Amino acid sequence: MKPFLVFLLLLPLTTVALGTRGLATRLYGGHQAIPTQELVAPDDDMQSKQQDNKLVKASLLRNVMFTSLPSTSLKMLVEAFERIEAKGGEVIVQQGGVGDYVYVVAEGECTVTVDGELVPDPDGVLRSQCIFGELAVLYNPTRAASVIAKTDKVALFRIDGDTFKSVLNTVQNTNDKLELEKIDEAIMQIAGTQSLFGGDIIKSYKSSRWWLWTRWSGTVLQHNLWPTFLNMLFSTVTIMILRRFTDPIWPIGMAPDPSHPLIIKLAIFQKIWLYQMTLTTFILTFFVNKAYDFWKDVYNIARCIQGRLNDFHLLLATSATRNNDGTYTPESESLLDDVAASSRLSHALFWGSCARRFEVLITPRGMERMASRGLMTSKQLQVLQSLNVPNNQKHGACLEWMMVRAFRGLDDGTLKDRGLSKLLMGKMCELRSTYASIDDKLSGRMVCFMLSIRLACRIT
DSSP, X not given: OHXXXXXXXXXXXXXXXXXXXXXXXXXXXXXXXXXXXXXHHHHHHHHHHHHHHHHHHHHHHTSHHHHTSOHHHHHHHHHTOEEEEEETTOEEEOTTSBOOEEEEEEESOEEEEETTEEXXXXXXXXXXXXXXXXXXXXXXXXXXXXXXXXXXXXXXXXXXXXXXXXXXXXXXXXXXXXXXXXXXXXXXXXXXXXXXXXXXXXXXXXXXXXHHHTOOTTSHHHHHHHHHHHXXXXXXXXXXXXXXXXXXXXXXXXXXXXXXXXXXXXXXXXXXXXXXXXXXXXXXXXXXXHHHHHHHHXXXXXXXXXXXXXXXXXXXXXXXXXXXXXXXXXXXXXXXXXXXXXXXXXXXXXXXXXXXXXXXXXXXXXXXXXHHTTSSOHHHHHHHHHOOSOGGXXXXXHHHHHHHHHHHHHHHTSXXXXXXXXXXHHHHHHHHHHHHHHHHXXXXXXXXXXXXXXXXXXXX
């Protein structure tokens, strides 16, 4: 009897220690033993979670966007990620879909497609520690690309968009968000995402009459609509006041009587108006023609830049070593990818220094964002930030990287020489001088403006 009473007294403690299900099984003669995971799972789960958090944190810190986050915010962000898996061929993110999650690739590979076309390397394949989906969550209502599992199994971490935004919003003010949106808009345009943007640096000229009448941004009408409207309003009010106090004898809308005393006093204003009309007509005609000439010259120079880049890339592509089946060797593919990445970066930085809508790209924040989007490496970002040169000359460093990578390929045998070094150097010098000619055009435009103003003043 006493052992039974002792057993009853110890029963609550045993229940806590062994778990209700394991104890019930033993008491009532069941054959199910205490599951092992009930005792060791907490430690295993803790260790696994720590490893997952370590990988997510390392992935986030590879992106410049998250390097400036406070440690507490970064910890909150890391711990909010959950692990999922996708099978080969499964669509993880659908282009045009709603951006509701941010993903980090843990294991395996994914492919990126835009409008059904595979994005070229190195951006077309997402590997371990790659982040994707953050832009759609932060700024865009829909996904700009599709991401598909490439390997048989892909392990990912994901965080829901609301949590992601709430953590970042605690450390970003409104001005920062607007600036990042502007930077990402420019990056999307230079990236040439066809479904969202045309990818054009210089707008195409279409000569149809309807197309011309539908233009608005940057036109003379846009720049002068409000001043013209205000002048007309002022003139109407002035006429009504004068008619109220001078008792004119002519009806509204008809030519005034030149012998009327008020009209005689206003004759001097008519002369001034005629001078202004002559000056305005001259300047308008002059600058419209000059604007077209400037656009045409810059367009031709831009095509020359494109041609010089194509020449440089063609020389590398035809001189790179190949396998017996005609495909590039891994060393050749690496060289061509490196040169192509530097070429794209130089183009982006150059147009950022020339075009107003891309000028945010050459700001410190813009270059950091480009690094976080994969348009440059962290090392390249550090080099560009350390250069003591004007922003409109930083693209020259990318041209230098292209030449250095090509010469390294010549040294290690990835490129067949055959006088290639002299050809590459010649094409690169032509490319650099062609880039510089656009700056000369921009500077010459201001000189032309000042000369035209002086000439117009002399004429009048």
